[in-house]
Amino acid sequence: MISIGRYEIIKKLGQGSMGVVYKARDPWIDRNVAVKTINLQDLKTEEKKECKARFYQEARAVGRLSHRNIVAIHDLGEDSGMTYIAMELLEGYELDHLLKDGQRLPVEEALSVVIQVSAGLAYAHEHGIIHRDIKPSNIMVLNGNQVKIADFGIASMTASLLNTQIGKVLGSPLYMSPEQVLDRPIDNRLDIFSVGAMLFRMLTGLPPFWGDNTHAVMYKIVHENPPKPSFSNPDVPKQLDAIVAKCMAKNPDDRYPSAYELTDDLRACREILLNSKAGVDRRK
Numbered sequence: 001m002i003s004i005g006r007y008e009i010i011k012k013l014g015q016g017s018m019g020v021v022y023k024a025r026d027p028w029i030d031r032n033v034a035v036k037t038i039n040l041q042d043l044k045t046e047e048k049k050e051c052k053a054r055f056y057q058e059a060r061a062v063g064r065l066s067h068r069n070i071v072a073i074h075d076l077g078e079d080s081g082m083t084y085i086a087m088e089l090l091e092g093y094e095l096d097h098l099l100k101d102g103q104r105l106p107v108e109e110a111l112s113v114v115i116q117v118s119a120g121l122a123y124a125h126e127h128g129i130i131h132r133d134i135k136p137s138n139i140m141v142l143n144g145n146q147v148k149i150a151d152f153g154i155a156s157m158t159a160s161l162l163n164t165q166i167g168k169v170l171g172s173p174l175y176m177s178p179e180q181v182l183d184r185p186i187d188n189r190l191d192i193f194s195v196g197a198m199l200f201r202m203l204t205g206l207p208p209f210w211g212d213n214t215h216a217v218m219y220k221i222v223h224e225n226p227p228k229p230s231f232s233n234p235d236v237p238k239q240l241d242a243i244v245a246k247c248m249a250k251n252p253d254d255r256y257p258s259a260y261e262l263t264d265d266l267r268a269c270r271e272i273l274l275n276s277k278a279g280v281d282r283r284k
Contacts, residue, residue: 005079007035007086023089026074033074034090038083052083059085061129062152069120071140071150087150092142095202099136104205107235111270113139114199116147118266121195122259124152125188132186134194135175136201173217174207178250181218189252192262196247196255203240204232208248222250237276239269 002009007024010032014021019037026033038055040048056076063073075086095113098105105113117139121131131138131152140148177193179186200208208226211217229244230236243265249255256262 003079004035004037004082004084005075005077005086007033007084009035024086026086032089034087036085036087038085040083055083058129058152061127062124065124065127065129065152067120067123068146069116069148070124070152071148073152088148090140090142090148090150092140092148094137095139095141095147095198096136098141099201099205102205104233105202107203107233107237107240108270108273109145110199110202111240111266111273112145113141113147113202114195115263115266115270117149117198118195118259118263120147120149121188121191122263124149125191125259130186130188131191131194132180133175134191134198136198139198173214173221174201174209176218176221177252178222179252181221187252188259189255189257192247192255192259193249193252195259195262196244199247200226200229200244203229203236203244206232225250237269237273239265239272243269 004022004024006028007022007026010023010025012020013023013034019039021034021036024033024035025031040051059073059076062070063076066072071090072088073085074088077084104110117134121134124131129152131149133151134149138149138151140150142148173181175194175197177186177190178184179190197208200206209217209220209224211220225245226248228236228241230238230241243262246254246256247262256265
């Protein structure tokens with residue numbers, strides 16, 4: 001049987017730019033977990049050392065988080081020079097799965113997802129953790145429509161890799177904030193921008209910024225404002241247009257100062273939507 005650390009590999013679940021994810025069994029406490037390996041082979045020795053140190057520091061911090069909307073980290077370590085992280089095994093699918101081929105979500109469903117994402121981020125930000133890579137492929141939707149944010153620790157390492165590999169962009173820049181594109185100082189408000197970009201796609205089926213290549217997309221992120229989601233989807237209420245616009249303000253000072261305030265506005269918007277729908281239903 002193949003093992004990574006103490007974890008007995010059951011099967012491969014997927015593979016991305018950062019490594020491979022396996023379903024595995026922890027024999028110490030007899031439970032199944034997800035084990036993600038971290039690929040550092042392209043880094044020079046000193047870069048690898050620095051990147052690994054940052055990863056361990058952030059992963060330990062994330063491991064102390066306990067929130068229903070954040071994937072739990074159980075363990076991290078090395079085996080034969082390979083870095084890995086053991087996480088809560090989830091039965092569900094990535095949000096990206098629901099947004100294939102220009103599909104959009106019903107407004108109520110989009111609100112349900114983004115409220116949970118925002119609540120999880122608010123808790124993480126309160127504990128000094130910024131995600132840095134909020135996007136549909138990092139959001140897991142479970143049975144019962146519970147949502148969990150994945151890859152907090154991995155996002156920190158991705159940021160480090162971006163800094164050490166000049167000219168190479170890992171993953172998609174579609175949800176990056178202007179300050180990330182411009183390599184300026186960041187804080188929790190970059191996650192809020194990414195939430196707005198992700199919500200835009202959920203509501204319209206389209207990314208807020210699009211171009212023929214990475215540089216074209218990054219130029220638009222910095223210099224252009226996306227249209228209101230209601231232009232593409234008439235079911236989107238004005239309140240939600242305003243929330244998306246505030247999340248995606250170019251200047252961080254013009255965004256929500258905290259994910260808690262964003263969560264409050266999203267919940268208020270959902271309440272208005274539900275009350276409006278109930279009123280229509282009663283008139284039928």
